[in-house]
Amino acid sequence: MSMFIGLDFGGTNLKGALGTSTGEIITKLSKPSLADQSQKTIFNNMFLAVEELLEQAMRRSENVSAIGIGSPGSIDFKTGKLVGSTTNIKHWRDVPIKKNFEDRFNLSTWVDNDANLMALAEARKGAGQNYSNILCATLGTGIGGGIILNNLLHRGVNYSAAEIGHIIIEYNGRLCNCGNRGCLEAYAAAPGMVDRYRKKLKRTGVLYNVDELSAEFIFHKAELNEDLAKETIIETCEYLGVGFASIVNIIDPEIIIVGGGVAEAGEEFIKLIEKYVKKFVINSIAKKLKVVKAQLTMDAGITGAILLASENYLSQHEGN
Amino acid sequence: MSMFIGLDFGGTNLKGALGTSTGEIITKLSKPSLADQSQKTIFNNMFLAVEELLEQAMRRSENVSAIGIGSPGSIDFKTGKLVGSTTNIKHWRDVPIKKNFEDRFNLSTWVDNDANLMALAEARKGAGQNYSNILCATLGTGIGGGIILNNLLHRGVNYSAAEIGHIIIEYNGRLCNCGNRGCLEAYAAAPGMVDRYRKKLKRTGVLYNVDELSAEFIFHKAELNEDLAKETIIETCEYLGVGFASIVNIIDPEIIIVGGGVAEAGEEFIKLIEKYVKKFVINSIAKKLKVVKAQLTMDAGITGAILLASENYLSQHEGN
Numbered sequence: 001m002s003m004f005i006g007l008d009f010g011g012t013n014l015k016g017a018l019g020t021s022t023g024e025i026i027t028k029l030s031k032p033s034l035a036d037q038s039q040k041t042i043f044n045n046m047f048l049a050v051e052e053l054l055e056q057a058m059r060r061s062e063n064v065s066a067i068g069i070g071s072p073g074s075i076d077f078k079t080g081k082l083v084g085s086t087t088n089i090k091h092w093r094d095v096p097i098k099k100n101f102e103d104r105f106n107l108s109t110w111v112d113n114d115a116n117l118m119a120l121a122e123a124r125k126g127a128g129q130n131y132s133n134i135l136c137a138t139l140g141t142g143i144g145g146g147i148i149l150n151n152l153l154h155r156g157v158n159y160s161a162a163e164i165g166h167i168i169i170e171y172n173g174r175l176c177n178c179g180n181r182g183c184l185e186a187y188a189a190a191p192g193m194v195d196r197y198r199k200k201l202k203r204t205g206v207l208y209n210v211d212e213l214s215a216e217f218i219f220h221k222a223e224l225n226e227d228l229a230k231e232t233i234i235e236t237c238e239y240l241g242v243g244f245a246s247i248v249n250i251i252d253p254e255i256i257i258v259g260g261g262v263a264e265a266g267e268e269f270i271k272l273i274e275k276y277v278k279k280f281v282i283n284s285i286a287k288k289l290k291v292v293k294a295q296l297t298m299d300a301g302i303t304g305a306i307l308l309a310s311e312n313y314l315s316q317h318e319g320n
Numbered sequence: 321m322s323m324f325i326g327l328d329f330g331g332t333n334l335k336g337a338l339g340t341s342t343g344e345i346i347t348k349l350s351k352p353s354l355a356d357q358s359q360k361t362i363f364n365n366m367f368l369a370v371e372e373l374l375e376q377a378m379r380r381s382e383n384v385s386a387i388g389i390g391s392p393g394s395i396d397f398k399t400g401k402l403v404g405s406t407t408n409i410k411h412w413r414d415v416p417i418k419k420n421f422e423d424r425f426n427l428s429t430w431v432d433n434d435a436n437l438m439a440l441a442e443a444r445k446g447a448g449q450n451y452s453n454i455l456c457a458t459l460g461t462g463i464g465g466g467i468i469l470n471n472l473l474h475r476g477v478n479y480s481a482a483e484i485g486h487i488i489i490e491y492n493g494r495l496c497n498c499g500n501r502g503c504l505e506a507y508a509a510a511p512g513m514v515d516r517y518r519k520k521l522k523r524t525g526v527l528y529n530v531d532e533l534s535a536e537f538i539f540h541k542a543e544l545n546e547d548l549a550k551e552t553i554i555e556t557c558e559y560l561g562v563g564f565a566s567i568v569n570i571i572d573p574e575i576i577i578v579g580g581g582v583a584e585a586g587e588e589f590i591k592l593i594e595k596y597v598k599k600f601v602i603n604s605i606a607k608k609l610k611v612v613k614a615q616l617t618m619d620a621g622i623t624g625a626i627l628l629a630s631e632n633y634l635s636q637h638e639g640n
Contacts, residue, residue: 074604084604133477147570154469156572157453160604167566168600171490171559180600182562239491242502246487247570250467252476280488280500284394284404284480 002065004313005053005107006305007046008114009071011035011088016049017299018056018064019306021314023125027056028302035089042091043100050105067107068309069097070114070301074160080111083159087142087177110312115162116153117304118294119146122257124307126295133253136294137164137244138260142177143185147251165189169242184243188236190215190262197232204228219265233265234272241276248281248289259294267293322385324633325373325427326625327366328434329391331355331408336369337619338376338384339626341634343445347376348622355409362412363420370425387427388629389417390434390621394480400431403479407462407497430632435482436473437624438614439466442577444627446615453573456614457484457564458580462497463505467571485509489562504563508556510535510582517552524548539585553585554592561596568601568609579614587613 001020008015010033017028029052034045050067057064073086080098101109112120119128119136128134134148143165147154154161165185166178173182174192186192194213206228221229244256256277258270274291281289296303321340328335330353337348349372354365370387377384393406400418421429432440439448439456448454454468463485467474474481485505486498493502494512506512514533521528526548528537541549564576576597578590594611601609616623 149469149474154571156605157574158572158605158608160602161570161572163569163572163602166569166602167487168562169488169491171493171562173491178602242488242491246566249483249486250481250567250570251474252478252481252483254477282480282483282486282498285476285478288478 001062003057003062004306004309005050005064005067006302006307006309007049007067007069008117008301008305009033009035009042009046009069010114010301011072014045014049015302016053017302017306018053018062019303021310023121023303023307023310025299025303025306026060026062027053028299029053035092037091039091039095046101047104050101054105064107066309066313067101067105067109068117068305068307068312069101069109069111070117070305070308071097071111072114074158075111075113076159077110077112077155080109082111108309108313108316110308112153112155112304112308113146113159114301115144116146116155117308118144118259118296118300119148119162119257119304120153120307121296121300121304122259122294123148123151125303126300127257127292128255131254133251134255134257135164135244135247135251135253136257136259139189139240139258139262140260141190143189144260145247147253149251149253164243164247167243167246169239169246184239187239188243193218193232193236193262196235197228200228200232215262215265219269233269237269237272238276240273241280244273244277244291245280248277248285252285254288254290256289256291257294258291259297259300263293264297321382323377323382324626324629325370325384325387326622326627326629327369327387327389328437328621328625329353329355329362329366329389330434330621331392334365334369335622336373337622337626338373338382339623341630343441343623343627343630345619345623345626346380346382347373348619349373355412357411359411359415366421367424370421374425384427386629386633387421387425387429388437388625388627388632389421389429389431390437390625390628391417391431392434394478395431395433396479397430397432397475400429428629428633428636430628432473432475432624432628433466433479434621435464436466436475437628438464438579438616438620439468439482439577439624440473440627441616441620441624442579442614443468443471445623446620447577447612448575451574453571454575454577455484455564455567455571455573456577456579459509459560459578459582460580461510463509464580465567467573469571469573484563484567487563487566489559489566504559507559508563513538513552513556513582516555517548520548520552535582535585539589553589557589557592558596560593561600564593564597564611565600568597568605572605574608574610576609576611577614578611579617579620583613584617
């Protein structure tokens with residue numbers, strides 16, 4: 001059987017896996033991504049991961065056909081090159097990722113944005129399996145997204161579609177990392193949540209150690225019935241509702257899949273997002289639209305990377 | 321040669337045309353749409369228009385192959401039925417438009433949302449001819465839109481995509497006709513412009529006859545260098561910039577085409593919108609993105625309706 005290697009390169013971790021053409025993971029690994037180091041070091045680290053996985057395949061007498069890689073940033077899908085830079089990774093700018101891997105391993109390699117690969121994974125093997133038109137959102141320190149239309153990733157002409165963290169939900173509002181004001185990410189990503197919570201605490205004179213504050217902390221306090229934490233979460237869901245409704249009014253998908261660290265808060269959080277999305281979206285869409293939690297969580301990135309490799313490899317070898 | 325009939329049904333006028341498969345108009349007509357009357361009266365009025373155009377075809381010894389119709393509202397493209405209602409047309413609710421026409425004329429009929437047809441017309445014969453991925457916006461008493469992806473209309477699973485007037489640009493902002501708060505339409509459509517201008521005037525004590533106020537009036541005053549009018553227009557472009565940037569961050573098109581009555585204000589207005597869109601959109605998109613004025617203006621609706629008929633008829637008869 002033909003196998004595929006998937007890598008998920010992030011600001012903290014590099015994950016890798018060996019898997020089947022349908023995205024079943026056979027074996028996986030995880031290690032620091034060394035994202036603060038030089039491009040050369042980052043690549044050597046990734047190459048080592050691929051070598052490990054190739055060895056795993058050999059031990060199983062399996063053949064590896066192609067490599068798929070997920071990275072933050074806008075990836076030119078045709079050339080497999082990172083276009084411009086990413087927010088948090090210093091030396092990760094205009095990097096010919098596909099070329100470097102194909103030169104090294106003599107295996108066809110495809111590269112895509114990490115949030116796109118999460119969307120692909122959820123569409124094929126997760127919460128989106130029965131849907132063809134999907135908005136997938138990842139909530140964490142930022143807000144990323146991927147859009148599936150007619151079963152295919154919608155990448156956009158600049159490979160910059162689905163930048164859902166940077167739709168503007170409040171004209172002249174909070175300053176965002178991107179330099180604009182009022183972006184969804186500035187309100188509803190983890191740092192925005194923490195910031196709003198801190199301000200509420202300050203007003204009432206309650207002060208926690210600032211280092212303690214995190215999205216997890218807020219969800220924990222809300223479970224303990226703390227009003228300010230509950231208020232912060234409700235507001236977050238309302239902001240997400242406004243932002244997602246705007247996106248849905250544009251693309252009119254069947255389902256919104258919410259993943260990422262913050263989504264781990266649980267089912268009630270997702271239900272509250274759904275309530276607000278339905279409040280703000282136009283009527284003809286509200287009836288059928290569903291909001292659900294992502295299913296693949298930790299493995300979404302590597303599953304998506306394996307699927308990216310297998311789907312492109314197979315379509316190429318079917319002579320398309 | 322095979323000809324096609326296109327109808328553009330609006331709140332005020334019914335326009336119709338006989339045209340070629342590539343959307344060239346041979347002859348056209350326009351009359352009141354009788355939109356405030358019963359469904360039966362509206363349909364009889366439309367049927368009369370089709371009969372007139374069929375007669376025109378006969379006189380030219382041309383054969384008519386199919387009918388295309390544009391209407392406000394969400395149109396189920398498969399059944400050709402208006403789903404739900406439209407804002408301004410009382411009895412226009414859950415109407416089986418396609419069926420009524422096919423029963424009457426024994427000609428294949430396709431029906432689509434009017435803003436979609438404007439986008440189709442601009443894509444094939446207007447400002448979008450050299451582009452495959454287009455956001456088309458119509459600015460008038462409301463803000464409508466159509467989206468072309470990979471040369472095809474993106475209709476959405478509920479046929480409700482591209483509701484660009486109802487993306488939310490200000491959380492908890494101005495009340496919109498749709499019942500929500502902060503929609504783009506509430507700020508940047510003609511009534512929103514007039515309302516903001518009126519408030520500015522009130523503050524300074526200048527009062528015009530309220531009936532005089534219109535978007536045209538504001539553009540006229542701005543030409544005469546009136547500060548409040550100029551301010552109102554700049555604000556409008558900034559609101560449109562915020563709204564369009566959010567949409568562009570989601571679908572990443574090549575070009576934004578701006579049409580509708582308000583867009584007739586001219587080239588400077590369009591350039592100012594472009595300036596603000598580029599300010600608010602993410603960097604990787606800003607470089608290549610263009611904002612241009614629609615080219616077909618008055619004939620966009622009927623041209624789109626003819627193209628809808630011809631493209632669907634021809635693809636059906638090519639055996640697809």
